[in-house]
Amino acid sequence: MTDSAKPRVRAADKRRRLTAAAAQVLHEQGVERTTLADIARAADVPVGNVYYYFKTKDELVRAALSEHSAYLDELTGSLDQLPGPRERLKGLIEAWVGRRDVAARYGCPTGTLAVELDKRADGSLDVEAGAVIRRLLDWAADQFRLLGLPDPDGLAVTLVSAYQGMSLLANALRDPDIMTREGARLLGWLDALEVPDQTR
Template sequence: MTDSQSARARSAGDKRRRLMSAAADVVHRQGVERTTIADIARAASVPTGNVYYYFKTKDDLVAAALAEHTGQLERITAELDRLPDPRERLKALVRGWVEQRDLAARYGCPTGTLAAELGKRSADGGLDAEAGKVIRLLLEWVEGQFRELGLPEPDGLALTLVGAYQGMSLLTNALRDPDVTVREGARLTAWLDSL
């Protein structure tokens, strides 16, 4: 491969990554139905016509947004895994949710709101199931932390924690009140300490 070909390949990879990141952000802020390919292209600083080289349809971009959510979750959990104690990892996860309270107040949970919207579509090609996979990854990671703590029913505890997060995100968004996340985050942290 020549230097010129290598540079083109890096540029193409960079455009694809920018489009995936922009798709995740724009779809979170606007929802699937209100988002156009042109919106995503604009957010990624890529000419609209170039988008079709990487993604043939809007659903391909939604799938890319889900892949971006998966990547973000993997990066977050990898960072949390650097903490020595599973309880501290879980509390740091809750702190991360609280730090995103203003975004949640405006748009809700990125993955949860997308899963809810995709669940209402007919013939969506399985995108709703893909959104569920991202949430399942979070559940599995949280369950692993509870299991490492040696607590009984780690799967149920994981559902409780992730369900509480989805609930507080929904209420924070519906009420447009970031303090809901602050209060519920403190309650979740106290709950984790009590286990």
């Protein structure tokens, strides 16, 4: 690597660390309670450097949403390697349940952020948070569509709203077992969905 390329790599690494820290800290503390200093501390970056990459807290919120979107892409990309749509949907539920302790402590990262941003009078960040959830809905609907089930969009809403509900309850009651129980119920629901007979 040339000497001139090193500062660019270091700058990209700092920005990446700040983005990841923003996603984590905003999830744990919420937008209103989080300061730029909190994010700088979590990223191990001097607070003065934050302003070089992000001029406002809203820009950091946008970066956090981008991080949530990237995580969703990574998750669905790995699930797409599974052999069939039912297995992919089950894998999604198992991933949710696998993060039950985080959900019980802080709720769903994107869902809680969307709700908090919706209560702000300014900006369009709530719409951007909704767009991340919409991507998950679209992916789930594609899986139901591949199964040949009627109303795949409605089934996707049922699935994702069940996840949001169990995350909310697990968080409100600080009970990760809610995620485990409701995840098992969702897996049973998926198994019970009848795929239409295409031979008739």
